[in-house]
């Protein structure tokens with residue numbers, strides 16, 4: 001049963017007697033063992049953490065439930081966030097569940113259709129900003145400093161507290177931390193949260209090792225890799241189209257203290273991984289999610305030896321979030337047939353042996 005992260009991991013979270021233990025069933029997402037790609041890469045122990053299985057289809061729910069619970073506990077009257085889409089979908093859902101109004105600022109024309117549909121359906125007040133995510137986030141930060149409305153972007157510390165529970169789950173299932181954790185990097189909150197989760201579990205004696213954190217930005221939106229903010233970030237992976245990550249420093253800290261890397265992958269590499277994930281593993285993640293697998297493939301090509309290693313790729317959000325891209329980027333096997341048995345037999349039987 002989905003009891004939610006607040007109940008399941010309350011001892012590790014900022015839960016007091018007054019914190020409402022809300023849940024839409026977030027967390028407890030599947031860790032699926034690779035059936036085809038892992039063996040092809042010489043890695044018998046490759047897993048995908050399916051964060052698209054959260055209530056709104058991305059890992060954002062883990063942090064949002066904590067941020068919302070704390071907002072309620074503190075008597076907040078409304079919440080606000082800037083979003084490339086998934087944060088607004090999540091804020092909108094929990095706001096509907098809690099009856100706390102949500103204002104979401106999204107970059108006009110840059111949010112994937114599924115995410116926009118979610119914010120609309122859940123009834124958030126949507127403010128379309130004529131600017132990119134970084135501009136919207138700056139606005140929200142200034143606004144929430146001035147007004148008594150709770151900021152629920154990942155600069156709200158409760159967000160990362162909730163998100164670290166994904167690392168706990170990985171350890172709970174595997175019995176220890178993996179050798180490598182591959183993860184997409186946008187605003188860099190999630191890599192920060194996972195690292196914190198692994199370290200806290202390590203300190204609590206729940207695991208005996210720590211993973212190397214392998215973070216991946218998109219080539220056109222790779223400020224951490226390039227060492228400077230990117231004014232006009234560009235990539236098909238809209239969830240990581242961020243030019244000035246809020247958690248930049250802590251992501252670098254996670255990289256350095258884990259002995260990992262933060263690298264970049266091209267849109268072509270992201271799309272290749274996106275297609276492979278769906279067509280070879282049966283896992284449909286959104287493009288940004290595929291940056292983790294794209295990173296794994298890139299480093300494998302460059303000689304990273306995965307034999308005997310335990311590897312987790314975080315698949316951060318559902319492929320259904322971005323249906324336009326799915327339809328336009330995949331050469332689908334569609335065949336037109338007449339509505340007769342003979343016509344169906346003719347195109348089918350020759351394809352199976």
Ligand SMILES: *Cc1c(COP(=O)(O)O)cnc(C)c1O
Nearest residue numbers: 086186187188189190239316317
């Ligand atoms: C938010 C998001 C990311 C990026 O996570 P950060 O914490 O911003 O680095 C990656 N993939 C998906 C699907 C997301 O929603």
